[in-house]
Amino acid sequence: MLKGMVWAALLAAAAVPAIAAAPVRGADFGAIKARLTAECAADTFSGIVLVRAGGRDLFEHVCGKADIINGIANARETRFKIYSTSKFITALTVLKLVEDGRMRLDAPVTDYIADAPGEWRGVTIRMLLNHTSGIDDLTLPFIWHFRADHPSAMRGLLPALTAEQRALKSAPGTAFRYNNFGFELLADAAAKAGGQPFPALVEALVFQPAGMKSASIEAPLIEAGHLVPVSAEGLAKGYNGDPGKLDQAINWGFVQQGAGAVHASVDDFVALDAALKAGRILGPAMLAEMTRAPVDADGKTGGQAFGLGVVVNVADGVTMYGHTGGTNGYISDFERYPDDDAMLIVLTNRGNIRTAWLREGVAAALKGAR
Structure with missing residues (x-):
């Protein structure tokens, strides 16, 4: 609770x-x-x-x-x-985009990451920021897909996710679960919304x-x-x-x-x-x-x-x-x-x-x- x-x-x-x-x-x-x-x-x-x-x-x-x-x-x-x-630092960047009207805190992450799994449609930017998304921490498979840079690793990972990896571990917004990968999704979403590479x-x-x-x-x-x-x-x-x-x-x-x-x-x-x-x-x-x-x-x-x-x-x-x-x-x-x-x-x-x-x-x- x-x-x-x-x-x-x-x-x-x-x-x-x-x-x-x-x-x-x-x-x-x-x-x-x-x-x-x-x-x-x-x-x-x-x-x-x-x-x-x-x-x-x-x-x-x-x-x-x-x-x-x-x-x-x-x-x-x-x-x-x-x-x-x-x-x-990442949170400040995302919140500045929100303040500028380029992102919305309570918008689904799928609004910004088109190739994100459909199972994540109920996950919002706010939930990623406070670790209540329910998404599994996919840091290790993300590292495995890292061959050149962050965007290409994300584009390689998302379509390769198994049904188990796509499945939420809890309903969005209902349970705290510290998640490093959630902040990789935030970086990817911010880059899409801001029209520039995240750095x-x-x-x-x-x-x-x-x-x-x-x-x-x-x-x-x-x-x-x-x-x-x-x-x-x-x-x-x-x-x-x-x-x-x-x-x-x-x-x-x-x-x-x-x-x-x-x-x-x-x-x-x-x-x-x-x-x-x-x-x-x-x-x-x-x-x-x-x-x-x-x-x-x-x-x-x-x-x-x-x-x-x-x-x-x-x-x-x-x-x-x-x-x-x-x-x-x-x-x-x-x-x-x-x-x-x-x-x-x-x-x-x-x-x-x-x-x-x-x-x-x-x-x-x-x-x-x-």
Whole structure:
């Protein structure tokens, strides 16, 4: 059973872009600093943590190597693969198309993807954004069809789907089921509606208006028919494993253009947060729609609720919304604390780092300074 009305009551302040409280100035991040310092010394954390409120940095911690073999340290300008935090970017792109009248939230995805199975006619853009579509997560067969680029992989996959793959796992709009492939469908639908390749749309509708100068969507790299991991100047290399036993991660972020292909730096997210507050990407009504009626995940994700491409948490009475991403060599977490005019960005190049303690610790520090 969906419980959006309950969450909507809790998130009345979060759903409104206006600031409900004065920016926090005296928050105590001593406990966070102590733990990060210890984890950096033990080589169990590598990356960047930044907290801002009221337009200024409150806390910053940088450590570890962006490239272990060549001894290149992580720095503020280092870019990271952010994986599922990309879903927040994809949602902004789709919602901008909705705001411009080029897409409709409650239109069937088949209105935009003509070769989508007829079984998906009841699935709307809104349901893809909040993971209630009922469509199976077809990421693995999608990867199998990836030979050149995202559009051709989708055109190869859809007509090849079996009856079992086409069948919905639940009635549209009735059950939460986290679905990476749903965001590949959103990328494909947005490209059709916007009349441009999806990366170009994201650049025009999000990156440029926000001033995200170093952000990009990973471009496909294919050599002799094989998918090849992307490496670029200024991009941290991802690692998995334990200290002293690290292996460089092998990943193809470009396969998941809608669900996980963005590269970005800390300052790209600083710019994004400022742009959202200034209304340079979405107007107030559409921004509020992202968190207006989030879907409760029925305990499957630790009490989180899912809005339109955004994850909503309430920790000790402090509301935050954003998105996490990663596991294959990188972990990211972008959180906005609307009642405190604050944001958190965590970018790491280790695949086994957990960030819940950071976002909850920041929530506690902000609350303690109110």
